Amino acid sequence: MNVFKKIGSAFAVALMVFSVTAIADDGEKSSQEQSSVAATNPDDANKGNEKSDKEQSKTERTLCMIKPDAVKNHKDKEIEDMIKAAGFKVVAEKEITMTQEQAEEFYKEHKDRPFFKTLVALMTSGPIKAKVLEKENAVKDYRKLMGATDSAKAEKDTIRGKFGTDKTANAVHGSDSPESAEREIKFFFKDGEIAN
Numbered sequence: 001m002n003v004f005k006k007i008g009s010a011f012a013v014a015l016m017v018f019s020v021t022a023i024a025d026d027g028e029k030s031s032q033e034q035s036s037v038a039a040t041n042p043d044d045a046n047k048g049n050e051k052s053d054k055e056q057s058k059t060e061r062t063l064c065m066i067k068p069d070a071v072k073n074h075k076d077k078e079i080e081d082m083i084k085a086a087g088f089k090v091v092a093e094k095e096i097t098m099t100q101e102q103a104e105e106f107y108k109e110h111k112d113r114p115f116f117k118t119l120v121a122l123m124t125s126g127p128i129k130a131k132v133l134e135k136e137n138a139v140k141d142y143r144k145l146m147g148a149t150d151s152a153k154a155e156k157d158t159i160r161g162k163f164g165t166d167k168t169a170n171a172v173h174g175s176d177s178p179e180s181a182e183r184e185i186k187f188f189f190k191d192g193e194i195a196n
């Protein structure tokens with residue numbers, strides 16, 4: 001009788017150990033399965049980053065220069081106020097007087113145009129204020145705020161419409177594309193000089 005009891009309880013213990021192991025195995029397997037599903041489903045893997053990538057890509061930087069004519073006429077403060085009121089953040093700025101070489105390099109895409117000499121003469125005639133502006137769609141929106149190249153044709157509520165004198169002395173510069181903005185920002189600023 002005692003022997004049967006012992007065999008019986010040994011069998012019961014063995015059965016318990018076996019079933020606990022089976023549960024543990026099962027648990028392990030299903031969590032492995034889950035993680036492999038998550039890793040191989042590209043939709044799931046990208047879901048977390050997708051929104052923030054899109055949001056980040058909307059924030060742009062553009063280069064603004066307050067040209068020597070506007071600095072001489074003391075219009076730089078009013079121009080900066082207009083820029084800030086339009087929602088741009090000024091993340092870097094400096095005042096420099098461009099050398100002939102710098103002005104020619106900066107405007108090299110226009111080197112064969114009839115106005116090139118006049119433009120370089122204006123840009124080297126006194127200090128300019130260079131600013132890096134940040135905002136969603138900064139390039140397009142700042143071009144809109146600047147107005148047409150020819151001050152006489154620029155809308156009256158634009159920077160050029162208000163403060164420009166003619167086709168050359170048109171108060172401000174603004175990058176014409178994100179690619180130009182990158183080149184033009186690097187022309188004046190080192191990475192460490194731009195606020196994050």
Ligand code: UDP
Pocket residue numbers: 110115118119148149167168169170172173174176
């Ligand atoms: N410019 C000029 N005469 C022209 C066209 C342009 O003196 O017929 C000058 C003006 O100062 C202008 C700059 O050259 O801002 C660069 O010309 P662009 O066509 O790139 O105009 P923006 O992009 O400045 O509007």
Ligand code: MG
Pocket residue numbers: 174175176
């Ligand atoms: Mg241009």
